[in-house]
Amino acid sequence: MTVAYTASDRNNVTCQTLAPFRWYRYTGTDEGYLTNACPEDFQCGSYSQIWLNDSLPDVNEGETLKSVCIRKKNSCCAAKTTIRAKNCTDFVIYFIIPVPDCANYCYEAPKEDPALSSNKDPICDGDVESFPALVWIIIISLGLLLLLMGLLVFVRGRLKRKNRLQTEEGNEIKNLPPLYDRDPQIKRTRFNRNMLNNTRI
Template sequence: MFYTTCVVILVLQISLSDAAFDACTNYTSMKYVDRRAVQNQLEIGSINPISDDFLESGWYRIESAAGENMPTEPPGSLRCGTWYPIWLNGTLPTTIGEEIVGQVCLQGFTKNCSLTWNIDIKYCSGDYLVYNLVRSETTSSGYCFGTEAVTATIETPSTSIATNTDDPINGFDPCDQYSLIDYQDRRAATRTLVLGEYTAISDDFLTSGWYRVERSSCEKMPTSAPEPFHCGTWYPIWLNGQLPTTPGQQVQQTVCLQSFTQTCLYSWNVDIKLCTGDFFVYNLLNSKIASSGYCFGTLDVCAVKEDDTPSPNANTEYTLEKETKEYVKILVVVGVIFIIVVVVLSVLLAVYCRKSRRKITNSNNVPQPGKTNKTGISPPLYKRKTSSVNIQSKTHIDSPPPYRSREPSVTSIGNFNPDKKLTATDIFAVKNTDNI
């Protein structure tokens, strides 16, 4: 009975949790929707490809003029703003409230369906679709939505809409309720992004709203296209129009995204107001392009932090810091050169020692018959000499040999008297043998 009750409670909790969550109201708006259309072909080198291997898995809604439907046929490589488009290998739900499990395919350069996985798709009562997307496992791959590409390039200045908002509606005045833009000193049009020194500013993470640049001499957005890799980012965003000139005046102008090949690859509108205190506030929208950022300030001084601005009459911390960095760079270069010189000298010394050792070894060797020396003259044949051996008598100390008389044996025909010693005269005297 106890276990049955627990099972019933668990089923009720699951049912209530499912009922409490509604994907049609709990979703996130998809980024870069205008670039995800099938007809949007990626221009390599002009902009970074969409890469959904950084996408956070969850429910998403597509709000784009190109459409919200995921294509059900292979789009082709380098489509949908990415290298490897992800498309739906099936059909979309058609009945309100219907939720299906669909299979998506990643298209490669040679195969229409290199990888597959499943996602959930639901048709909501507001006549729109939501997708439960899973993070891709492949770099430079992205989900496709919509068919026709949205043309966002505008080469002519937009028409400004000027209004006077000295009397704010509903008590809201952007001149009093704004946020300070981040990285002010890095957003100057004269500031070049040094790869590896700083991370590129990326205003696709910017929270949309009213912003102010606090430095009065650097608060104006440039009205001409900066170069790529300026304003502390890869793709600078500049004002394709004019700033308001009358205090209290608010205008709507077009901003452009500068790419490597086009001065205005994408554009959208922002509101700008000149406040009574003689400063500007900008109603900025988050960019749809990674590594892109809004530009503010055109003077060289805008590329330097305000508290580090160099004075013409005195040495400042900025100058000291800059000189210190230069000295460090010089020391690093000198150190690297010194290490290279030491390594080269060590190698040369090792080679020299090896050659010297080889010469000494060869000079001590006996020349071999038939071989030619360095001068090309054959050495004389080796002649073996007779060896001389110094024969010395050896004395055996342990057991000397028995004494042997050196006196010669005498054979006598006559009587031999052993007691008689022979003298030298007796031995060598010539005897008369006539009587014998």
């Protein structure tokens, strides 16, 4: 979306849906520059906008980090972060990062109807999508690590419970009286044997 488009109210906003961790080129403007001025209410089609709080990327900078602000309500910079950017002489590409719900990247005025297209093969030399692959590897690795840790905690809990039950069972057995004190028949038999032994003496 661009500053030339303004939503009528909060109920008529248009939220961008972009896959994060990819290079994008905005084709609705000649150069594809993010605006470096704080947008007004509902500009760029939303109540929350992302704008460049930095200098425009220069060709000589190569791939660089630029500061961006997220505008919300009456705050021009309710949150701040950085994104990767590169000036490819004829246009600029940005490495899109996850953003809050309905926070639109806000670009300069368009040359035609706004359109945002993915630049899977950026013309700039050296632009390869190695970082997204690395991100997914890290995410999957962390997920597997968390799964393994959860499994270990579960197994450890089961073992502790089993040991506790065995200990409680052992204590119950220890606290039981001798068998002959619990069984009257055995007790009478023991008494008769004692009487017999005393008689023989």
